[in-house]
Amino acid sequence: MALFRQTTWLLWKDLLLEMRRRESLVSMFFFAALLLFLFHFAFEFSTERAAEMAPGLLWLASIFTGTLGLTQLFQAERENHCLEALLLSPVDRGALYLSKFAFHLLLMCLMELFTFPLFGVLFNLDFWRLLPSLGLFAFVGTVGFCVLGTLFSAVTLKARARELLLPLILFPLMIPVILATIRGMEIILRTGELEEALPWLRLLIGFDVIFLTAAFLIFEWVIEA
Amino acid sequence: MAQIEQKGLGRRILGGLALLFVLLGLYVALVQAPPDAYQGEVQRIMYLHIPSILVAYLSFFIVFVGSCLFLWKREKRDDTLAYAAAETGVLFTGLTIVEGSIWGRPTWGVWWTWDARLTLTAILFLIFVSYLMLRSLIEDEERGALCGAVLGIIGFLDIPLIHMSVYWWRTLHQPPSILRPDKAPWENIHPSMLLALAINLVAFALLYFYLLSLRFRLGEMREELKRIKLYGGP
Amino acid sequence: MGPWGFVFLAYGIVWAVVLVYLLFLKHRLSQVATELERQRTSEDAASRPRG
Numbered sequence: 001m002a003l004f005r006q007t008t009w010l011l012w013k014d015l016l017l018e019m020r021r022r023e024s025l026v027s028m029f030f031f032a033a034l035l036l037f038l039f040h041f042a043f044e045f046s047t048e049r050a051a052e053m054a055p056g057l058l059w060l061a062s063i064f065t066g067t068l069g070l071t072q073l074f075q076a077e078r079e080n081h082c083l084e085a086l087l088l089s090p091v092d093r094g095a096l097y098l099s100k101f102a103f104h105l106l107l108m109c110l111m112e113l114f115t116f117p118l119f120g121v122l123f124n125l126d127f128w129r130l131l132p133s134l135g136l137f138a139f140v141g142t143v144g145f146c147v148l149g150t151l152f153s154a155v156t157l158k159a160r161a162r163e164l165l166l167p168l169i170l171f172p173l174m175i176p177v178i179l180a181t182i183r184g185m186e187i188i189l190r191t192g193e194l195e196e197a198l199p200w201l202r203l204l205i206g207f208d209v210i211f212l213t214a215a216f217l218i219f220e221w222v223i224e225a
Numbered sequence: 226m227a228q229i230e231q232k233g234l235g236r237r238i239l240g241g242l243a244l245l246f247v248l249l250g251l252y253v254a255l256v257q258a259p260p261d262a263y264q265g266e267v268q269r270i271m272y273l274h275i276p277s278i279l280v281a282y283l284s285f286f287i288v289f290v291g292s293c294l295f296l297w298k299r300e301k302r303d304d305t306l307a308y309a310a311a312e313t314g315v316l317f318t319g320l321t322i323v324e325g326s327i328w329g330r331p332t333w334g335v336w337w338t339w340d341a342r343l344t345l346t347a348i349l350f351l352i353f354v355s356y357l358m359l360r361s362l363i364e365d366e367e368r369g370a371l372c373g374a375v376l377g378i379i380g381f382l383d384i385p386l387i388h389m390s391v392y393w394w395r396t397l398h399q400p401p402s403i404l405r406p407d408k409a410p411w412e413n414i415h416p417s418m419l420l421a422l423a424i425n426l427v428a429f430a431l432l433y434f435y436l437l438s439l440r441f442r443l444g445e446m447r448e449e450l451k452r453i454k455l456y457g458g459p
Numbered sequence: 460m461g462p463w464g465f466v467f468l469a470y471g472i473v474w475a476v477v478l479v480y481l482l483f484l485k486h487r488l489s490q491v492a493t494e495l496e497r498q499r500t501s502e503d504a505a506s507r508p509r510g
Contacts, residue, residue: 148379151375151379152376155359155372155375155376156359156372158363158364158365158368159359159362159363159372160362160363160364161362162362165355165358165359165362168354168355168358169355169358169359169376171351172348172351172352172355173352173379173380173383175348175387175390175391176383176386176387176389176390179390179391179393179394180390183393183394199393200393203386203389203390203393206386207386210382210386211379211382211383214378214379214382215379218296218375218378218379221296221371221375222371222372222375225365225367225368225371225372251470255466255470265462266462266463266466267462267465267466269466270465270466270469270470273469273470273473277473316476316477316480319476320472320473320476320477323469323472323473324469324472324473327465327468327469327472328465328469330465331460331462331465432477436477436480436481436484439481439484439485439488440484442488443484443487443488443491446488446491446492446495447491449495450491450494450495450498453495453498453499453502454498457502
């Protein structure tokens, strides 16, 4: 249907831009790696402690890196009146939201695919067997982050001090996602199984569904303003 | 002019009633109600704390309703209401945190603890603050109203999820400790204490609506001023 | 600090803050009111027909 096609067009446009200039992805990679380095200097810990703190540190690194990416999310549209042009065209506003959401989700997932193993290497963690379940949690959590992040990136588009305002607004709203993802990953690392962590996973999925719907509906008012 | 006189009168009556109940509430809370069997005199802070938190949540609900109405009908009044409720909401949420902290010090021995209630109140405070920051940092008025409405709606929808996640976090992982369990203060309550609580609830509600109406009036007058400056008339 | 000390601290802070906010609102209201009056009278003067 039209919405799906428009979303894929817009997503392809962003991917093409990113593949040519590679500014967002590479900086996000390096920023995440830098954060992991800093964490190692900041916290002196043994391997056991590293396992305890891994979910928190990993997820915080993801969130901070993702927030940086969000401030750049609509950057291409701000230049050369692209946004006005897009809005003048008959493209569905929802498609614009979905394509930006999908684009940022992709960037963050790629960044996490790189960061998680790096963390394991840097902190001598033996969690390779558990990476799929950890990855599942991280993915669902990242979806939650991108859902609201994309919406509020558009909301703060023309605000002053937007690099500060965006995290200020986003982080309190993100608390269910942060708590659920970190607790879930912690349970997986501790027990080795997904079983006990399922309530948290359900919370995350609920969050994703509710806010994907809400943001999709609200986005058109935000971007038109 | 007559309409404005009438509005002023309603507000003054509300203010007078609020003052009456506040004073009455002070008397029952500090003098008449007996001290708690376990907590002693410090329990009297609850006559501030419970009404404050309830009023804070009410405020958030009003922000939500105002935001929904504004997104739907685009009438400036609804946005003025939402903004006013956010400001008064920040006030009462901040007070709730301070009261909770002061109550916690003699009761638990610490000024702050990450128990579910205090944490939730702190998160609510942060969301309110982010709303006010958003409004003040967006220069275009119309856009500011719109974006504020989005935050008001999303924030409210998020509250049940924040509640759930914070409560699970605290109950699943809190080891047994000397800290008091999260018991609702209105269980096992003596009737005269219930009365004191009820009176203070009414007092806070009246006070809140009085402050809200003042702040709302301020918002409307500012709008009128802007209209006159821009268009030379209402 | 004894128990009553904490009680009075809490009550003191709450009512002091409420009072300050109330006075702040009233002050702003009177400011805007005078500004409105000024605008209205100057507008009346401007719109009054000349001659």
